[in-house]
Amino acid sequence: MIIGAGLSPVVPDQVPVPQRGAVLGWAMVPQAGALIVGGLLIGLGTGFPAQYALISGLPLLILLFALMMKDPPLPRARREPFSPRAFLDGYRISPRAHPDFVWATSSRFIMGLGYGMGTLYLPYFLNDVLHYERLFPGRSTEDGLLIVIGVNSVATISTVVLSGWLSDRLGKRRMLVFLGGLTMAVAAVPPALSPTWTMTLIAAVVLGLGYGVYLAVDTALVTEVLPASADRGKGMALANLMMSLPYVLVPPIASFVLEGPGGYSSLFLCSAAMSALGALLVWKVKSVR
DSSP: OHHHHHHTTHHHHHSOGGGHHHHHHHHHHHHHHHHHHHHHHHHHSOSHHHHHHHHHHGGGGHHHHHHHOOOOOOOGGGOOOOOHHHHHHTTOOOTTTOHHHHHHHHHHHHHHHHHHHHHTTHHHHHHHTSOHHHHSTTOOHHHHHHHHHHHHHHHHHHHHHHHHHHHHHHOOHHHHHHHHHHHHHHHTHHHHHSOSHHHHHHHHHHHHHHHHHHHHHHHHHHHTSOSOGGGHHHHHHHHHHHHHHHHHHHHHHHHHHHTSTTTHHHHHHHHHHHHHHHHHHGGGOOSOO
8 A cells, every 4th residue: 555655646746648548558567467477476486485475575676666766755845744633634525626536436436346346256256166177177276267367467458558548649538438347347247147167268358358448547537637736646545545445345245245146147247237337437527538
């Protein structure tokens, strides 16, 4: 969270609005690619001690960004003294004063719920529904999960830069966010209706394509509706919270859905519904085309 708070304001602080989609598109490529590389590196590690050492060591590379990024500090005269009350008040955003920011972050929250429902329980889906280890003797469920993540990440990388650049050229971010979210909703339907390994791979591709379109363009859209230019760090932190908070809520929601008659099919259909709703909410943002 601390690293994210430092990274998030960099784009709205230093990148002009007409270039933010392309810049964020390139910024998301390492994020998607890291899922593949990280999975491969962890797979090469022998034993939990080596794997956890690798996990703890890699984040230290972020120091390169901190050392090389030229970010002039805020003059001391403009720094306000810390106040617990002011800190808590900072989390209150008036829907009346900043409706577009509220709608954009609400869309993010709903999209996060949809994405979390469609992805967090994939290991259990592969094991409990597809019976991956029986389907492919000699392979583990973790192997299947790595394949799904790899396919999904490659699909994401294939659209994330192009969609960000396109949103800059067209000047239309809402349409691309909507199309990306709708594609993510469509991706949840195949495993719900036909839970097979082939359909799971198809869903991974479609989800990656949609997520690639959504990811960079939605972040660029959020940078244009921040409540105040002086508090971009706080605004971006709140926007990022709306993407991470759903992952805390998905497990209790999913446990309730999975206990119902539809099981995983119901969970994927709920994912589709949430993604479609999140995509629709972006049209409530009026100050960005």
